Amino acid sequence: MSDLISAQGLSVRHGDTEVLHDIDFAISTGEIVTVVGPNGSGKSTLVRALIGLEPAARGKVHRKPKLRIGYVPQKLHVDASLPLSVRRFLSLPRRVSDAQAQAALERTGVSGLGARQIARLSGGQFQRVLLARALLSEPDILILDEATQGLDQPGTAAFYKLIEEVRAETGASVLMVSHDLHVVMSASDRVICLNGHVCCQGTPKVVAEAPEYRALFGMGTQGAFALYQHDHDHVHGTEPSDHATCSHEHSHSHV
Template sequence: MTDPLVKISGLSVRYGSNTVLDHVDFRIDRGEIVTIVGPNGSGKSTLLRAVIGGISPSEGRITHAAGLRIGYVPQKLVLDPTLPMTVARFLSLPRRASAARIADALERAGVPGLQTQQMAALSGGQFQRALLARALLDRPDLLILDEATAGLDQPGAAAFYRRIEEVRSETGCAVLMVSHDLHVVMSASDRVICLNGHVCCEGTPQVVAEAPVYRALFGEGTQGTLALYQHHHDHDHGPHAKPVEEAH
């Protein structure tokens, strides 16, 4: 097995007496799409911040592959609507990017030709695609999405995740994402990690969706997730296919 892009061993994060993450073990391999699901307050965003390096662990260690490039798409970004700024200008902050790189990133994000549009005039879906393009500028090995579709309707979210699958296919990058769109996310993932302060269960979408702990957290109505998952997965993931792992 090749070395992982990120390996987390025994990660605990505490704020005062409050333990947000408790002995989390976790890895991300090259080219896989991993989704973290869990209720509010389960430590999902904290885990992402730890992977990026924005939080120091209280215990445990995080190992990155040498030279790892990470692209990050935040949940939301608030820009002053009165500030005139084109998409091309936005993509050149804080480091200038060439016109060719900007065009390539927008193409990969599924919004070619958006360069001259004003950021303030973009729809919610276009804005998130602009954030995705910015994350793709440096050709990341790992793309991290923190509830990147929170403001989109279900068709918009589904289109966004299809685009993420295409980006993975085109570039070979791994994807780590947090989402509440359970139906959509299950269909786009190779591996799902159910988090509630610790790793409750993990495995393929089918294994996790059938796990009692997952149903306890998200309710019995989650069988619809499986129907959608099966609808989208009549095809194989090719070289990225993973054997079914037992949920524990």
């Protein structure tokens, strides 16, 4: 397996505040990796640093040459008074053909929305359109920064099931940032628990049982696995570790 993105000793500062410190991270071809952590733990900052939108104060980030990234941001505000159809939105900033746009909408389950105004979409429809737009670049890796914010539980579960289907069809890696512990944990090959530093990582099951994870999220999170079980197909050629990698260091950093 080759790493698409990796970080060694990464630290990021916002002014005088060290938001992230000593981050070692890598995501390989075909993986679904989820970053979880409490509010202020630096999750979005990590994603922005990995894709080059945040400078490193220390350490380095390496991206595979010519890496294609499909990015679904945490929030995207579209002026409700702006006449902008879904089809036109898909051609921003790079023009795509009608056939390409339709194929992307079909893949994300919203094939009939091309003529609909963006401002008239439901939350779930808008997230699927954002995903369709991200897929148009034929990404090597999809990065989703709390992409289900505002969706209800069934909508969230359906969206993450779609993400897994997209991974299976395209072979793209997926890096998700989320607070939706109930669904995301079991939809992942690997989970990274962040609190200013990587305090725990491993397979979903072992992370859920780790003391560092439970200290942040409580003891009741294991029941979440019943909601949506991910079929680990091990297509990547390696079996997941039975042990979480944990750090007992505590961080007081805040975003």
